[in-house]
Amino acid sequence: LPMVARMATDDYVGFTFFVGCMAMMAASAFFFLSMNSFDRKWRTSILVSGLITFIAAVHYWYMRDYWSGFAESPTFFRYVDWILTVPLMCVEFFLILRVAGAKTSLMWRLIVLSVIMLVTGYVGEAVDRDNAWLWGLISGIAYFVIVYDIWLGKAKKLAIEAGGSVLTAHKTLCWFVLVGWAIYPVGYMAGTPGWYDGIFGGLDLNVVYNIGDAINKIGFGLVIYGLAVSQSEKTL
């Protein structure tokens, strides 16, 4: 009994699931194994980057199997993954802004917003598809508030106070959230019925989500890694 299913050579969704799975595993090894080369105060951030890709690796493992076995969108596992990794990305914002005295309330605010964004997204995608546009709208509002908070709100102020490479890293992460995360609503519109059918109907929701995840999870982690590198060079 083989452990992998037979894969059609033109199964591009399957391809992105398998590539994504391995990329997440490799990224986890990279973050976990390099964390001890840095100053103690950066280790936790890199460890959390590794946790994010590790969690994704496990769920891509399920999802690639689910896809090859049932040829069905693994919505359930997609959201199990997000409900854990997106809050951890909010933790990352907090961790790098701690040098400027960020409080845990900032972290919890972002976490709550991200949970609202994901729960309403799940309802629209899986439970109440008829009103997908409405759930997507609520989800989008939560997303918008997150964008506002980090670009112009409290988090931004702290980043300016910290200055230097923390400010640079914060700015890059802000771009990830504004542009990288915006990939997901596109996938959502491609995969749910609504007035937007004509615009995004041709795209495959899973390919879009898989590309988004690779950029956002691994890229996000590498920004933190780069920050740790630049800060450690300064102290050495």
Place this chain on the structure above:
Amino acid sequence: LPMVARMATDDYVGFTFFVGCMAMMAASAFFFLSMNSFDRKWRTSILVSGLITFIAAVHYWYMRDYWSGFAESPTFFRYVDWILTVPLMCVEFFLILRVAGAKTSLMWRLIVLSVIMLVTGYVGEAVDRDNAWLWGLISGIAYFVIVYDIWLGKAKKLAIEAGGSVLTAHKTLCWFVLVGWAIYPVGYMAGTPGWYDGIFGGLDLNVVYNIGDAINKIGFGLVIYGLAVSQSEKTL
């Protein structure tokens, strides 16, 4: 043959099993990989925190499979998990109070009480369900003695002697046992027949247990982690 089962998007019990499983795996990676950043005398405590979540990760792996395969409560695996993790939590109390000279007799007393609590709970839930209320009562008495011991007994005296952040951590763990552990009897009453049917009948035993486990296992470990952080900052 796919390794994961097809999951209904409204299977919320299954959702908590999968989220719980992954959260335990990620927490284990976190504790195992960060332990060496601390003073030697805190490493064992953090390692034990990791063992608790690791044991849980394995059993959640079984339980999520059991649930998706048989749609049945995995009581057997639930108690295999608890019979290992709850005594280890008693060990944690001993480990942090060692600085004030805690003796192993304190640890063994808590371990024996926790085993009584769990064995009688298992009998009520799985063997002699007709008398679930009686077994629950005996279990509850053992639980009560544990609460007494740590809040007002010997353990409390040692925590006061140790003072500082050990006392703070001990207090937080005491709250976990009083409030966090009290989630379990609620799940028990939701899942067994008895005079309490009318009160808790609407809840799902597994959802309640899964939420309890996430709070108690990961939260408990993070309190120990926080203690190690605060103590290591002092020495550096």
